[in-house]
Amino acid sequence: MEQHQPNPNGHHGSKLNRQMLGKLLVVAVMMFGFGYALVPIYKKICEITGINLLTPKDSMVGDIKNTQVDKTRTITIEFDANVQGPWRFRPTVSSMQVHPGEMAQVVYEVVNTQSRSVDAQAIPSYAPQQASGHFKKMECFCFKQQTLGPNEAKQMPVVFYIDPALPKDVKTITLSYTFFEIGGLGKKAS
Template identity: 80%
Template sequence: MDDPADSAKKTLLRKLNGQMLGKLLVIAVLMLGFGYGLVPVYKQICEITGVNFLTPKDSTVEAPTNSQVDKTRTITVEFDGNAHGPWRFRPMVSSMQVHPGEMAQVTYEVVNTQSRKMDAQAIPSYAPQQAAAFFKKVECFCFAQQTLGPNEAKQMPVVFYIDPALPKDVKLITLSYTFFEIAGQADKPV
């Protein structure tokens, strides 16, 4: 036979367990609601403070500009290309004006005038020499070996910016590339 005391304990435990389960479910639902409720609050706080701005209110809002660009200074960058070998190598523009911190792009063209494939590489140099530390290339064909097929022409971009820490007395920088064949890498005529 069941002891009435044991039966009462079991009933009391079931009741207490049911109450605890109910409390835990309410807490879980409240936590879930609180988590979802924080998203619009977070967006509002970000919009008001301007920190980590997620979405513009209007699609006509202009993209933010780079605050690192020094619009008070203009640097003239001259481009030069030298070829050691049987090809033509030249920049598409001879110079451009840039503000320190502003991204810019120049394109160089190389034409292999041979009837064979050639492997080549470009090496940059800068004038004045002190400008080298402030001329930051983001993308450059000089980072990799170039393979040119017979009579092939390639246009190769250089994406760069001038570090705003460039000394104020430097107003002209020359970027020069020497393009040369890599010895022992070219295909031999058949």
């Protein structure tokens, strides 16, 4: 017959277990509280240092004004399109007037005239050449390859602004895109 030996610590062992459990619970609650408090601390540190600024709430966006817009200057932007492939490609407007620093948008239309899918890429060029470093695109179909289905038409926006540091003697900039097929005619219809 097996003999059961009493716990040498008696009830003292379960009391130590309860104390340890209590301490662990307090530590876990404190860790959670510290992690929860880090969010406002992080936001405040970013605000003070000016790094990783968070986007303002949508309700505030209407009140924000771009102080970098130079209303004393007007630049004419001319839009051009060249094609090297099976499509029609053109800007929806031939030109527009913008102030340096002002956000603007133009839309280019492309139509695949083939009964097969095509992959294409647009490459921009600027005239005068010195304007290229001052033409800042925020959104552009030229950032990635485009796939056009058979006979598909697309409207593709370009959102941009002209850097106010553009030399004062530049009054007109031409943005020209060449839209060309990638992979050539060897691609099979999908």
